[in-house]
Amino acid sequence: MKTALTIAGSDSSGGAGIQADIKTMITNGVYAMSAVTALTAQNTTGVTGIMDVTGDFLKQQLDAVFTDIYPDAVKIGMVSQSELIEAIAEKLKEYKAKNIVVDPVMVATSGAKLISDEAIDTLKEKLLPMADVITPNIPEGEVLSDRKIESPDDMVTAAKAIFEKYGCAVLLKGGHAMNDANDLLYTEEGPQWFYGKKIDNPNTHGTGCTLSSAIASNLAKGMSMKDAVEKGKEYISLALGAMLNLGAGSGPMNHGFAVTTDWEVTK
Numbered sequence: 030m031k032t033a034l035t036i037a038g039s040d041s042s043g044g045a046g047i048q049a050d051i052k053t054m055i056t057n058g059v060y061a062m063s064a065v066t067a068l069t070a071q072n073t074t075g076v077t078g079i080m081d082v083t084g085d086f087l088k089q090q091l092d093a094v095f096t097d098i099y100p101d102a103v104k105i106g107m108v109s110q111s112e113l114i115e116a117i118a119e120k121l122k123e124y125k126a127k128n129i130v131v132d133p134v135m136v137a138t139s140g141a142k143l144i145s146d147e148a149i150d151t152l153k154e155k156l157l158p159m160a161d162v163i164t165p166n167i168p169e170g171e172v173l174s175d176r177k178i179e180s181p182d183d184m185v186t187a188a189k190a191i192f193e194k195y196g197c198a199v200l201l202k203g204g205h206a207m208n209d210a211n212d213l214l215y216t217e218e219g220p221q222w223f224y225g226k227k228i229d230n231p232n233t234h235g236t237g238c239t240l241s242s243a244i245a246s247n248l249a250k251g252m253s254m255k256d257a258v259e260k261g262k263e264y265i266s267l268a269l270g271a272m273l274n275l276g277a278g279s280g281p282m283n284h285g286f287a288v289t290t291d292w293e294v295t296k
């Protein structure tokens with residue numbers, strides 16, 4: 030069985046963060062492991078508290094994982110402090126991690142800031158150059174490219190700028206800010222659009238975490254970047270399309286839409 034590691038924050042409501050990542054990895058057929066960067070007290074209406082782990086403890090978790098069950102892919106999500114980003118960069122280098130997917134999580138849909146300004150600089154300097162692919166949404170793409178993104182043409186210009194700056198593939202996600210759920214992958218082969226029908230579902234909590242984990246799972250299984258993105262997008266469309274409706278705010282998706290509840294022990 031192929032293996033994947035998520036390095037991210039815990040979402041107590043289970044819709045985003047580590048919990049979304051693990052559900053996604055299981056449903057996509059890989060063995061899931063985690064290194065927790067922070068605990069959040071969070072539900073579908075917002076984030077009420079964040080408690081970061083220490084850099085040393087994050088390193089301990091990464092040592093424990095990499096020296097025992099080596100991950101075929103690594104997904105990185107919420108990392109709010111520079112010290113933690115530096116710890117991740119050091120360990121990924123030490124263990125020669127492969128298939129690194131960085132979701133540069135900055136602000137939750139509910140409006141909570143999930144990274145310090147100083148840590149954004151460290152992310153740019155230390156982690157993005159190590160990534161195989163980064164998956165910013167439109168506001169994150171604006172921060173990384175230093176330009177406004179207001180149209181599909183702007184998406185191409187911004188993704189190219191990020192690709193050239195950090196030397197990794199860029200999947201700029203159109204989901205939240207544009208009319209359609211069209212995402213743009215920029216690689217050394219240039220731009221490629223992945224078109225998606227916008228699903229009329231207000232429950233989009235954790236879409237970014239979920240897509241990046243699906244892509245990491247697909248890379249772990251040996252897919253090309255294009256296939257990993259295409260299949261990842263299919264997965265998120267099905268999870269959103271399952272129309273789960275939980276909580277008072279923007280609720281979670283049904284990550285396990287393909288999991289059956291009527292299994293039986295065969296004798």
Ligand SMILES: Nc1ncnc2c1ncn2[C@@H]1O[C@H](COP(=O)(O)OP(=O)(O)O)[C@@H](O)[C@H]1O
Nearest residue numbers: 166202203204205210211226227228236237240
């Ligand atoms: N309503 C929707 N219908 C279909 N796909 C969506 C919808 N909202 C987001 N997506 C898709 O979910 C993925 C995550 O994108 P996005 O929601 O922009 O990320 P983030 O959670 O980081 O803001 C993208 O593939 C995007 O196109």
Ligand SMILES: Cc1ncc(COP(=O)(O)OP(=O)(O)O)c(N)n1
Nearest residue numbers: 038045046137138234235236237238
């Ligand atoms: C612990 C934690 N990590 C990441 C996020 C943000 O998740 P994302 O997938 O970008 O989803 P939305 O916040 O846009 O719904 C989070 N909320 N919590």
